[in-house]
Amino acid sequence: MRIELAKIIDFGVISDPRGDLTFIEGNRNIPFEIKRVYYIYNVPVLTNRGSHAHKNLEQIIIPIAGSFNVKLFDGHKTVDFPLTKPWKSLYIPNGLWREIYNFSEGSISLVLASDYYDESDYIRELSNFKRFTGDNL
Numbered sequence: 001m002r003i004e005l006a007k008i009i010d011f012g013v014i015s016d017p018r019g020d021l022t023f024i025e026g027n028r029n030i031p032f033e034i035k036r037v038y039y040i041y042n043v044p045v046l047t048n049r050g051s052h053a054h055k056n057l058e059q060i061i062i063p064i065a066g067s068f069n070v071k072l073f074d075g076h077k078t079v080d081f082p083l084t085k086p087w088k089s090l091y092i093p094n095g096l097w098r099e100i101y102n103f104s105e106g107s108i109s110l111v112l113a114s115d116y117y118d119e120s121d122y123i124r125e126l127s128n129f130k131r132f133t134g135d136n137l
């Protein structure tokens, strides 16, 4: 099933006395070429984000600061991923509904995307997503 394609990617850490460094290279340690980067910050506590799916877009979400949870749903199965370390990200393939919640105060999520912003790639209604997965699973 689609949800099994979602996975935690551990980018590793290069540590020395000056601090820690983690790197990401498109098509090398992530499965797509990066076309867009955005970041979400100043999220009020108890706020949820996401609540949509993408038809074609693939994404990597990284808890650059703080922590949050990402719940993925493929129309049948739900899997919850707590993201708590800046070197551990979540790969989200296309075709999955996501809820992002439990943001810690001051958290920052960095998102790498396989394509440019395109509103027509979004499915924003859960009922439409269920119809979509019925057609596509």
Ligand code: TYD
Binding pocket: 036, 038, 040, 049, 050, 051, 052, 117
């Ligand atoms: P949205 O994707 O709904 O946010 P969330 O990450 O919580 O699901 O995006 C919020 C608004 O920002 C929406 O009006 C679309 C706009 N937006 C862009 O213009 N460009 C982008 O790259 C992104 C991600 C969003």
